[in-house]
Amino acid sequence: MQGWIFLTYSIFQVCVVLKTSDAVNVALGKPAYQTDTYHAYRVTADRAVDGNSSSDLMRDESCTHTSSVNVSWWVNLQQIFLIRSVTIYNRNAFSYRLTHVELYVGFSEHGFQAREGFHPGQIGASYMVSLTEPVYGQWVRITRNPPVEQLTLCEVEVEGIPYSKADGIRYSIFQGYIDTGPAIDVFEMIKSKFVCASRCSKTETCISAHYNTVTLTCSLFDSLEIQQGDVEYDVTLVNSIAITEKSWAQLLGH
Known part of the structure; x- marks a missing residue:
């Protein structure tokens, strides 16, 4: 399951x-x-x-x-x-x-x-x-x-x-971040970030999802292009397999 x-x-x-x-x-x-x-x-x-x-x-x-x-x-x-x-x-x-x-x-x-x-x-x-x-x-x-x-x-x-998503997925939630890469799919009128994560989990190539709490849009991505957005309205959910100590430090320039 x-x-x-x-x-x-x-x-x-x-x-x-x-x-x-x-x-x-x-x-x-x-x-x-x-x-x-x-x-x-x-x-x-x-x-x-x-x-x-x-x-x-x-x-x-x-x-x-x-x-x-x-x-x-x-x-x-x-x-x-x-x-x-x-x-x-x-x-x-x-x-x-x-x-x-x-x-x-x-x-x-x-x-x-x-x-x-x-x-x-x-x-x-x-x-x-x-x-x-x-x-x-x-x-x-x-x-x-x-x-x-x-x-x-x-x-x-x-x-x-x-790797198979059937083994289970862990998501890390990054409040105030957006994914600026090209979206592979966009959904409107999504009620929560958890529903957005569910859409990502059902898309084989989805690695991260961006959810905006104002527009209620959920955008799916097959790569990471993360940068800071609105700390209140922007949420990025990242499949934790994409996060290593090296990758996250390089991605955010730390």
Whole structure:
């Protein structure tokens, strides 16, 4: 049975016990993208999720390669997962390019994504970003800060467990905040914030909902773009899987 727990203006962290056998590579074969592609070889973004971690780009053509420098690579996992770790495989030549690597996780392609991992300096043949607290998301993005020449990835493995709203939902209530992103649906004449949360819970991709106590409108969102609004009339309800210590601090600029 589905239920809701409401937490007022606080950050609630979901406690989850992970078993190694439960998590699998959920990025394998999923749609992948990169800012641009080097024209000389078959080095498209999907090469990083083809199941081949060979580091020899010239021989196997199983690595990605961009043509410009300030770029990103990202993958759509096609549903929300509890992400346990992300493993990145480097190229055997020009390996110094995979330096100062950043890992971002989010619920939409162009909305807010939290930086959940960073590796200062050059990585070796491979590097695993282990997420010590529960991190949920559908989109995983890899970039570098600062970038060093072009970006090449020979494989990206995302170890995750599927998330289902049927397991129950916890909402955090943020009084005086609004979500400024594009709404995926809007309902009028909604009598309370709890009814608004219920509408969000019944929409598979809904992560947050904004309720206005004056207009009685309920707007649903599949990503987080939170900022301060009217402290009396604006209420934002956020599925607590979207809130981690890192994501909330980055979102509000703390």
